[in-house]
Amino acid sequence: MGHHKTVWDTPAELIRHLQPEHPVMAFAPTVLQDRARQFLAGFPGLVTYAVKSNPDEAVIQNLVSAGITGFDVASPFEIDLIGRMAPHAARHYHNPVRARSEIVHAVKAGILAWSVDSRSELEKLFEMVPATMNGQGVEISPRFKLPVLGAVYDFGSKFGATPDLAADLLRLVAERGYVASLTFHPGTQCVDPIAWESYIRVARDICDSAGVTARRLNVGGGFPSHRVTGVDPDLGAIFAEIGDTVRECFGDDAPALVCEPGRGLCADAFSLITRVKGVRDGTSVFLNDGVYGGLAELPIVGNLDRIEVLTPQGQPRGGDLTGRVIFGPTCDSVDRLPGELSLPADIAEGDYVIFHGAGAYSTVTNTRFNGFGLMSHVTVMALA
Structure with missing residues (x-):
């Protein structure tokens, strides 16, 4: 398993080997x-x-x-x-x-x-x-x-x-x-x-x-x-x-x-891989992508709740689910997802949050506001 693959088996395999710091859009x-x-x-x-x-x-x-x-x-x-x-x-x-x-x-x-x-x-x-x-x-x-x-x-x-x-x-x-x-x-x-x-x-x-x-x-x-x-x-x-x-x-x-x-x-042919920048005092979760990036339409059409949380080793988090406020990376207070999302209670900084079904109105509306928004694109054989 090298780092020079052009087609990955799943998003989890990519996470284990590349540990991406920027958002990644995985296409199947x-x-x-x-x-x-x-x-x-x-x-x-x-x-x-x-x-x-x-x-x-x-x-x-x-x-x-x-x-x-x-x-x-x-x-x-x-x-x-x-x-x-x-x-x-x-x-x-x-x-x-x-x-x-x-x-x-x-x-x-x-x-x-x-x-x-x-x-x-x-x-x-x-x-x-x-x-x-x-x-x-x-x-x-x-x-x-x-x-x-x-x-x-x-x-x-x-x-x-x-x-x-x-x-x-x-x-x-x-x-x-x-x-x-x-x-x-x-x-x-x-x-x-x-x-x-x-x-x-x-x-x-x-x-x-x-x-x-x-x-x-x-x-x-x-x-x-x-x-x-x-x-x-x-x-x-x-x-x-x-x-x-x-x-x-x-x-x-x-x-x-x-x-x-x-x-x-x-939409369902893509999954957006984001990373947790921080968990503020055990409550709000800050991601490296948000409404100025690949999640731009969520405040309009509602949250994607087909979510998977993986550790940096690509293993699923298994804690009980709890409602969390999710913020994007920019310094704009508008940069938050609507309501709350149910995430594992043991989610931690450095974990990856994967939004499945993110292929529509995401890459095309991604911006570079506040210096964020650098998104890479990968091909995978399967999304899970």
Whole structure:
């Protein structure tokens, strides 16, 4: 066992041999590919990966290897990243508000699928995006919103038209000769399949109101990752609910389905290895990473409680669990995790705290605030 390995068996093996002082993000490609194949086998339509959740090139490579042929892109950078790494894949530009320079960039890149949630942005697309490109129809999907149901937080506070406005937009798209489709996003970390049902039913109402048969229906992201111990999300039940509701509501007019998972695809393929800087008077725990680093989204969506505490020798701590306040390394008092986390009572300085399921919205939001945030990346065969 040398120190020059490029692929480690588990995070525990890495800890025993390297004793890392800075945060480490451990990536298990086999876990990512298995999750991708689960989506491809279970979802009744096209699976497109939301690049924003983790744009690491190794993630893109492994998703392509697993059979993913579509990507949800939200910026010129993401458009070009997928154009370079997966040149034959579909790219859906579903950020509904864009600068004119971004539209020009996307048209030059050959983007054929767009979303919109306002009249002003639709007029911009009509002005700058042709209805056909290279002999193919260009799709515009009005994005609609409903009151949040069963999600950790509500994307509708920023994006989405009312159903009435979405019907007007859909009608205009069809009248101008574009491929008329619909899209929505139920929120993030939706563990209840019913989160999609009401959206699909309203999608049918929108089509009826507009007098338009939507070519495709993008049911968004929101697919959950495994964040809570003992509660493994039932993706199969979600896929079945989506398929059953579409068949019930649309019958022979059923649109082709698309989804755009981000977190649900990539999160569980990564574990974040942090180290205890100190245990203050036997109470609060200070880690070498926090909300300005790989744990940036926890104050928004809640704690990851799939946690493992290992000694510097890579052995699990076995003490009784007790609630602890967890602080990050910076001198900003905002740098703390929400509430408390249950950690072994015998946790000590120098121990490692591993957050499993940390692959989404972590590496991409990591900062170097206060001089911290140096994060290394490793590949492992398994995460436990």
